Amino acid sequence: xxxxxxxxxxxxxxxxxxxxxxxxxxxxxxxxxxxxxxxxxxxxxxxxxxxxxxxxxxxxxxxxxxxxxxxxxxxxxxxxxxxxxxxxxxxxxxxxxxxxxxxxxxxxxxxxxxxxxxxxxxxxxxxxxxxxxxxxxxxxxxxxxxxxxxxxxxxxxxxxxxxxxxxxxxxxxxxxxxxxxxxxxxxxxxxxxxxxxxxxxxxxxxxxxxxxxxxxxxxxxxxxxxxxxxxxxxxxxxxxxxxxxx
Ligand SMILES: Nc1ncnc2c1ncn2[C@@H]1O[C@H](COP(=O)(O)OP(=O)(O)OP(=O)(O)O)[C@@H](O)[C@H]1O
Ligand SMILES: [Mg+2]
Numbered sequence: 001x002x003x004x005x006x007x008x009x010x011x012x013x014x015x016x017x018x019x020x021x022x023x024x025x026x027x028x029x030x031x032x033x034x035x036x037x038x039x040x041x042x043x044x045x046x047x048x049x050x051x052x053x054x055x056x057x058x059x060x061x062x063x064x065x066x067x068x069x070x071x072x073x074x075x076x077x078x079x080x081x082x083x084x085x086x087x088x089x090x091x092x093x094x095x096x097x098x099x100x101x102x103x104x105x106x107x108x109x110x111x112x113x114x115x116x117x118x119x120x121x122x123x124x125x126x127x128x129x130x131x132x133x134x135x136x137x138x139x140x141x142x143x144x145x146x147x148x149x150x151x152x153x154x155x156x157x158x159x160x161x162x163x164x165x166x167x168x169x170x171x172x173x174x175x176x177x178x179x180x181x182x183x184x185x186x187x188x189x190x191x192x193x194x195x196x197x198x199x200x201x202x203x204x205x206x207x208x209x210x211x212x213x214x215x216x217x218x219x220x221x222x223x224x225x226x227x228x229x230x231x232x233x234x235x236x237x238x239x240x241x242x243x244x245x246x
Contacts, residue, residue: 011024012060013058024219027213031194034208035197043215043216049198088169094151100135108122149173165195182208211224
């Protein structure tokens with residue numbers, strides 16, 4: 001991990017109707033780090049992730065990807081941002097009518113000039129890297145929920161993004177699939193891919209995150225490494241992690 005900044009929120013403010021959700025959210029994501037984003041239900045974590053690919057716009061504030069503010073960008077410019085930043089949808093968001101292979105090949109056919117041979121190599125090696133080889137011809141409906149999530153993650157990163165956004169990737173998974181997802185995230189980190197990991201699953205947060213941030217009452221209240229949390233047993237962040245406070 002380096003201190004190179006790959007994404008940053010600066011004084012992000014957003015309301016829905018009369019409900020003020022974000023009151024000035026600011027934080028940086030460094031190259032190669034996985035940042036845990038914690039906070040109770042409804043605090044605005046998913047909106048933060050969606051804003052990093054331009055699916056939501058703040059009322060004010062800036063969202064930087066690779067040094068560029070994406071808030072004023074149009075859809076065409078956002079397509080380029082979404083090649084760098086991948087969003088892992090909760091259920092995998094696979095196309096039911098396509099095989100596992102076709103699901104992974106689809107973004108490459110749509111967004112690159114790769115040949116079918118190059119696409120095959122990329123898809124096969126991506127599946128193998130995540131221990132999913134041999135499932136190429138199955139349809140998503142033939143896979144367990146845990147496998148669908150793992151294939152969904154494999155598809156999300158097939159374009160080799162710089163940043164991956166994980167919105168509760170281990171929610172509802174059994175221990176086996178939870179550990180597989182953790183391994184996938186750690187593997188991506190080793191390649192220098194950064195991540196923001198939104199979760200209520202503390203063991204997974206500690207397994208994969210370099211730093212953990214707490215979003216509460218519209219602001220990032222604290223950011224810290226595990227060591228910093230342990231050194232501050234009475235801080236808001238530590239108390240949240242331990243389930244002592246909302
Ligand atoms: N499109 C929308 N229209 C109206 N309100 C919205 C919209 N999107 C989010 N909100 C509101 O913004 C708040 C934050 O939502 P968000 O989904 O980001 O919370 P969260 O922190 O991800 O919660 P959870 O942990 O339950 O997933 C909620 O009160 C939600 O109702
Ligand atoms: Mg959410």
